Amino acid sequence: MIRFLLSLTLLLCFCQAKVTAQVWTNSQDSLDTTVLTNPNDLLRTIPEWDAATTDGFTYLVNSGRYGYYGPQPSVYLDGIPIDFSYFNWQNLNMLPASMDHINHVSYSADSRIHNQAVAPAGFLDLHTQPLDPGFNAYGSFTLGNQIEDPGPWSYDTTRVTPNIDRRGPHYFSRFAYSDTNWYAQTQFSLRQHQPTNLNNHHRIGSYSYVDGTWHPVKNIIANGLAEAGYSSSGWDFKTRILYGNNEEYVFFQPFGREIPSLTKYKQLALQGGYQIGNWKFQSRYLGHQKKLDYRVNNKDYDFDWDQLTHSFSLSGSYQRSNTQLQAGTIIERIRTHALEMDNRQTIATFYSEMTSNIAPQHALNAKASVDIATFETAPVLSLGSTHQLTNAWKLSSQLIYEELLYHRQQNSTYWLQRGYDLFDQLSISYDMPLSTEKNKSTSFEVSNIFTLSPSVSLNLSGRYIYHSALNIPWQVVSHDQQQFTGEYTNPQDFYFTSEQGNRFIFRLSASQYIGSLFNHNINASFKHSRSQSRRYRNYWKQVPKATFDYNFKIKPAEDLSFSATAHYQSATTWLEYQNLDGETYRSLQPQYPIKYGTFHIDTPSFFNIDITAKKWFWDRRFVTSFSVRNLLNTEVRYHTLGLDKALQFIIKTSLSF
Amino acid sequence: MLRYLSTLITILAVSASLSYGQQDSYRQLSLDVGGATSILENTFSQHWNPSPSLHLGGRINYHLGNLEAGVRYTDYSANDPSYEGRNPAEEVRFTSYFVYIGWEYPFTLSEGLTFAPGLRFGNNFLTFKNTKTYPPDGSFGEYVFDPKESEFTYELLTRLEYSLGDSPWALYSTFSYSRTLTYHPMTVGLLSVGVSYSFSTPGWIKNFLQ
Numbered sequence: 001m002i003r004f005l006l007s008l009t010l011l012l013c014f015c016q017a018k019v020t021a022q023v024w025t026n027s028q029d030s031l032d033t034t035v036l037t038n039p040n041d042l043l044r045t046i047p048e049w050d051a052a053t054t055d056g057f058t059y060l061v062n063s064g065r066y067g068y069y070g071p072q073p074s075v076y077l078d079g080i081p082i083d084f085s086y087f088n089w090q091n092l093n094m095l096p097a098s099m100d101h102i103n104h105v106s107y108s109a110d111s112r113i114h115n116q117a118v119a120p121a122g123f124l125d126l127h128t129q130p131l132d133p134g135f136n137a138y139g140s141f142t143l144g145n146q147i148e149d150p151g152p153w154s155y156d157t158t159r160v161t162p163n164i165d166r167r168g169p170h171y172f173s174r175f176a177y178s179d180t181n182w183y184a185q186t187q188f189s190l191r192q193h194q195p196t197n198l199n200n201h202h203r204i205g206s207y208s209y210v211d212g213t214w215h216p217v218k219n220i221i222a223n224g225l226a227e228a229g230y231s232s233s234g235w236d237f238k239t240r241i242l243y244g245n246n247e248e249y250v251f252f253q254p255f256g257r258e259i260p261s262l263t264k265y266k267q268l269a270l271q272g273g274y275q276i277g278n279w280k281f282q283s284r285y286l287g288h289q290k291k292l293d294y295r296v297n298n299k300d301y302d303f304d305w306d307q308l309t310h311s312f313s314l315s316g317s318y319q320r321s322n323t324q325l326q327a328g329t330i331i332e333r334i335r336t337h338a339l340e341m342d343n344r345q346t347i348a349t350f351y352s353e354m355t356s357n358i359a360p361q362h363a364l365n366a367k368a369s370v371d372i373a374t375f376e377t378a379p380v381l382s383l384g385s386t387h388q389l390t391n392a393w394k395l396s397s398q399l400i401y402e403e404l405l406y407h408r409q410q411n412s413t414y415w416l417q418r419g420y421d422l423f424d425q426l427s428i429s430y431d432m433p434l435s436t437e438k439n440k441s442t443s444f445e446v447s448n449i450f451t452l453s454p455s456v457s458l459n460l461s462g463r464y465i466y467h468s469a470l471n472i473p474w475q476v477v478s479h480d481q482q483q484f485t486g487e488y489t490n491p492q493d494f495y496f497t498s499e500q501g502n503r504f505i506f507r508l509s510a511s512q513y514i515g516s517l518f519n520h521n522i523n524a525s526f527k528h529s530r531s532q533s534r535r536y537r538n539y540w541k542q543v544p545k546a547t548f549d550y551n552f553k554i555k556p557a558e559d560l561s562f563s564a565t566a567h568y569q570s571a572t573t574w575l576e577y578q579n580l581d582g583e584t585y586r587s588l589q590p591q592y593p594i595k596y597g598t599f600h601i602d603t604p605s606f607f608n609i610d611i612t613a614k615k616w617f618w619d620r621r622f623v624t625s626f627s628v629r630n631l632l633n634t635e636v637r638y639h640t641l642g643l644d645k646a647l648q649f650i651i652k653t654s655l656s657f
Numbered sequence: 658m659l660r661y662l663s664t665l666i667t668i669l670a671v672s673a674s675l676s677y678g679q680q681d682s683y684r685q686l687s688l689d690v691g692g693a694t695s696i697l698e699n700t701f702s703q704h705w706n707p708s709p710s711l712h713l714g715g716r717i718n719y720h721l722g723n724l725e726a727g728v729r730y731t732d733y734s735a736n737d738p739s740y741e742g743r744n745p746a747e748e749v750r751f752t753s754y755f756v757y758i759g760w761e762y763p764f765t766l767s768e769g770l771t772f773a774p775g776l777r778f779g780n781n782f783l784t785f786k787n788t789k790t791y792p793p794d795g796s797f798g799e800y801v802f803d804p805k806e807s808e809f810t811y812e813l814l815t816r817l818e819y820s821l822g823d824s825p826w827a828l829y830s831t832f833s834y835s836r837t838l839t840y841h842p843m844t845v846g847l848l849s850v851g852v853s854y855s856f857s858t859p860g861w862i863k864n865f866l867q
Contacts (some may be wrong), residue, residue, distance in 0.1 A: 018705040147809050151839030152705060152751055154802045155740035156787045163803055557720050618865045649809045
């Protein structure tokens with residue numbers, strides 16, 4: 001592998017061409033949307049992050065600092081935050097946005113204030129391309145399928161296999177009008193997914209036999225937004241109403257498996273800004289409601305969760321040629337009503353930021369913020385510098401000390417300690433005391449960006465994180481011996497303890513951009529943990545130690561492109577499921593014939609390839625793309641309870657005016 | 658490895674550059690009508706007996722080759738007497754519509770005679786007329802298999818085509834190796850013959866394709 005990487009790096013250095021320069025950094029990415037069919041696919045475009053899934057549709061994300069069970073990265077759509085995290089289970093597919101309209105993504109793994117909102121585990125900001133003047137209409141249709149249906153062999157008792165259902169279809173539409181100073185748009189998406197993999201179908205489907213009826217084992221997600229904006233003479237205003245309704249199965253880690261739920265999200269955002277000279281002032285009101293309602297199931301499980309948040313923010317910034325200053329405040333009022341619990345909180349956040357070019361080749365930046373809740377405060381301090389040492393070498397470093405309020409850790413134990421008795425409903429016993437500590441960490445990162453030629457850049461970086469306190473939820477589930485029930489896991493004692501340890505992360509990335517004709521990039525990362533705490537070490541075994549990605553895109557004609565992504569991921573271990581190791585699971589009862597598989601706590605390392613062809617028609621109004629995922633049909637699995645993704649193909653068509 | 662990657666990138670870049678220079682894409686459209694018969698002996702053909710296939714397709718010159726799309730219809734009846742559906746008295750059959758897009762690269766062997774290897778991929782839409790049911794393994798009643806399925810299919814082909822003088826008509830013969838990726842793949846080898854009619858692409862089609 002090392003020899004291969006060196007060879008590829010050398011190759012990149014010597015392949016020069018007449019090109020447009022492009023520099024890849026940790027925080028900005030040039031997005032190639034040709035292999036993306038739904039918003040969750042975006043997580044695959046960020047090489048620094050890891051994502052685990054049990055159904056291939058919703059994800060746990062590790063942005064680097066907190067692991068899969070920590071707070072999830074905040075998601076923004078054109079600068080406005082949207083909170084789709086439910087007890088650390090993230091579903092980006094609730095975004096009413098088409099991947100065709102997103103022209104770049106900015107992201108960061110560092111905890112920071114981003115665009116007047118707290119992003120405790122980093123952020124992912126999706127930037128859509130500006131509307132064309134006049135009336136805009138767009139619609140798309142996406143359909144996917146996984147191979148290995150029985151076909152005509154269903155008649156053959158020696159060869160028959162269970163049905164594999166389709167992915168999708170997904171529909172998306174947008175209508176918009178744009179004038180010189182204002183625009184208005186509406187977007188609507190409907191996405192469907194059927195988790196029918198052998199590993200999860202029986203477990204999820206076992207909830208669905210209610211009062212003599214099998215209810216569809218299916219996720220149905222309907223989302224919409226309406227948005228309008230105005231800008232003139234230094235003023236700009238934007239308002240957005242967003243709605244999401246999701247029939248899904250929320251993977252609840254303390255329970256060790258999924259719970260059927262209707263997740264709902266509503267948002268009202270009003271923001272305005274005024275720029276005068278070097279000064280810019282911004283303000284925003286954000287109201288959002290998150291609900292987890294009852295979805296029909298034969299266990300009567302119900303989160304009965306309703307949280308309403310009002311957030312007010314105000315910021316001012318000053319920018320001159322060599323100095324940038326910013327300061328602001330955010331006030332959040334949160335009311336949570338869940339089962340018998342009724343909780344009200346107010347959190348105030350103050351922040352400031354300064355960047356100064358102390359010399360033409362040297363810049364310093366400093367950031368400070370503090371979260372103030374009723375009984376505790378949590379500061380975040382950051383100091384960094386950037387140095388253009390030679391024409392081809394830029395060195396940057398960042399030192400961060402961070403504390404994270406217990407409230408912002410998004411963990412269910414926080415609410416348990418405030419009277420949310422879901423654990424009782426689910427028969428989850430827990431080991432007292434549950435930690436109430438803040439997460440505390442110190443990190444130091446050094447990044448080297450080498451511009452080897454106008455077309456080629458190389459980035460080598462290393463990051464060290466010391467967790468002086470990291471809350472880890474831990475549940476070693478027991479194995480349910482009654483296979484026919486489909487439950488497989490039962491919760492035992494749940495722990496929530498504060499652990500100490502060290503993380504080391506090394507990254508290499510390189511890219512070459514030869515105009516629109518051809519571009520490619522590689523990314524590799526290696527991660528290591530050191531700790532006296534066994535739980536800390538076991539927790540980080542869920543995250544792959546090594547990942548490698550190679551992406552290329554070639555556009556042999558103006559109306560045709562081909563792209564491919566190769567991904568390698570090392571093995572992971574999910575020790576919370578050690579009691580299931582070697583145990584047998586089977587397909588859902590009515591999915592005759594019964595087929596069997598075996599649980600393993602180790603997900604194997606895998607190498608897979610996705611390819612996509614895209615063709616434009618009718619002056620780029622009509623687009624068809626065809627993707628084959630997991631071309632090598634290897635075992636692609638991210639979680640002990642997760643599906644084994646076989647080869648899939650996806651067809652997408654879109655029409656725009 | 659280094660040499661291999663360098664060569665690959667050079668080939669891709671050169672072929673991309675060449676194709677940019679080709680300006681006559683979409684100039685000529687060909688419509689194909691043909692029939693095909695299965696010639697490959699394998700497990701699938703031992704259990705299923707295909708009718709002659711009907712094929713309709715279109716090809717258009719596109720940069721370095723021809724872009725094509727089409728559909729092939731085949732009706733299959735069970736060869737295996739043990740195969741029976743929900744109604745034991747009724748014959749077990751299914752129909753297949755292979756809807757594809759593809760690309761082929763024609764070589765001129767002599768005047769009027771071309772040879773074109775190509776690749777097709779698409780979806781095979783299957784409809785079962787007497788669906789299979791299984792006795793219940795548990796207590797929830799019988800299980801009836803879905804009467805409609807669709808599955809990814811790829812196909813490798815070689816086409817030999819002879820143009821009839823200056824006329825727009827041509828005769829062609831194709832051998833194709835098709836694989837539908839069901840759990841146990843359906844592998845079919847087909848020999849087809851047909852006629853094609855070529856004409857200048859109408860402006861409205863050209864505008865759509867560009």
